[in-house]
Amino acid sequence: MPPNSVLFLLVICATIVDSRGFFGIPGDYCSTRTHTCCENRDDDCTVPILGDHLCYCDMFCDRGPDGGNDCCPDFEATCRGKDIQNDQRMDGESCSMDGDTKEKNCEKCTCQNGLWKCDGTACLIQPDILEKLHTGRFSWTARNYSAFWGRSLSDGIKYRLGTLFPERSVQNMNEILIKPRELPEHFDSRDNDRRGLRCPSGSQDSTAFKMTPPYKVSSREEDIQTELMTNGPVQATFVVHEDFFMYAGGVYQHSDLAAQKGASSVAEGYHSVRVLGWGVDHSTGRPIKYWLCANSWGTQWGEDGYFKILRGDNHCEIESFVVGAWGKGSKRRRRFKMRKLRRFRKMFK
Numbered sequence: 001m002p003p004n005s006v007l008f009l010l011v012i013c014a015t016i017v018d019s020r021g022f023f024g025i026p027g028d029y030c031s032t033r034t035h036t037c038c039e040n041r042d043d044d045c046t047v048p049i050l051g052d053h054l055c056y057c058d059m060f061c062d063r064g065p066d067g068g069n070d071c072c073p074d075f076e077a078t079c080r081g082k083d084i085q086n087d088q089r090m091d092g093e094s095c096s097m098d099g100d101t102k103e104k105n106c107e108k109c110t111c112q113n114g115l116w117k118c119d120g121t122a123c124l125i126q127p128d129i130l131e132k133l134h135t136g137r138f139s140w141t142a143r144n145y146s147a148f149w150g151r152s153l154s155d156g157i158k159y160r161l162g163t164l165f166p167e168r169s170v171q172n173m174n175e176i177l178i179k180p181r182e183l184p185e186h187f188d189s190r191d192n193d194r195r196g197l198r199c200p201s202g203s204q205d206s207t208a209f210k211m212t213p214p215y216k217v218s219s220r221e222e223d224i225q226t227e228l229m230t231n232g233p234v235q236a237t238f239v240v241h242e243d244f245f246m247y248a249g250g251v252y253q254h255s256d257l258a259a260q261k262g263a264s265s266v267a268e269g270y271h272s273v274r275v276l277g278w279g280v281d282h283s284t285g286r287p288i289k290y291w292l293c294a295n296s297w298g299t300q301w302g303e304d305g306y307f308k309i310l311r312g313d314n315h316c317e318i319e320s321f322v323v324g325a326w327g328k329g330s331k332r333r334r335r336f337k338m339r340k341l342r343r344f345r346k347m348f349k
């Protein structure tokens, strides 16, 4: 065999093992182990495969689309399948003491006539949807947040969102005129450090920003981009659907996984976030345009508190009501902006 083919074979093997896992190889692996699957990371939780390779049956083996996958071919069926069944069991299972109660995620279950009966509340973390997002082909990944586990979907909508879509009079605010400019493929306003003023407290690590009254930005993608480049971040109000709570990273696009389960698993509400940039994601092999946004659910959520959402399609109404304001940082900037503002005020007189 010429040396080139050896190299070629090695490359193929490395690809199978490193990025795509051992999918599609027939046989029993995890299911032949005494303790079939292992919790968390367990480097000894392996089975030999393909001669001198090892595949894994621990929960660490599948680290998402970018993190690599060295799970045994039957990992999903043997280990995940079992997890889910455990999770969904209980309803209809026998119990010994009538009147006993138990919690299952956000549901309350009661022992009635020897059988567990759960109340059917839709939960903020829906394990079956989480699982589908883990295994299916999506442009974003999902996570089980312990702060959301055990909470109902309706509480999530009620306590985590808090915007009403603007009334007609506000919606009809005049839009500012934006002079088009050349737009790069990626933009992040955090890269343009605009120094604010020192806080009155003198605190070193915080700065005060002054701003003008807010104004409406048009719903055109290019206008929002130009506004971001020219005047900095804007506020957008969009529809949050049930699956958004489970967002962990990537470019969010609302899935219909909950709708497939029925109307009671679906919920939505309006929410306002800061849009600070944009880009194009190439990780799925097909370019996906996104907005880079900051949420207000803490840094534990999403990508360090930030998320990406599909751009240019008014996805979840993200482009339909965008509000901007001129920041007033340095003196030069202030004078410049005030002139503009005066002109802007005149427009409304």
Ligand SMILES: *[C@@H]1O[C@H](CO)[C@@H](O)[C@H](O)[C@H]1NC(C)=O
Binding pocket: 087, 127, 144, 145, 146, 149
């Ligand atoms: C989600 O996390 C909670 C607590 O952190 C845990 O009790 C629960 O079993 C997890 N659920 C799933 C489906 O992973």
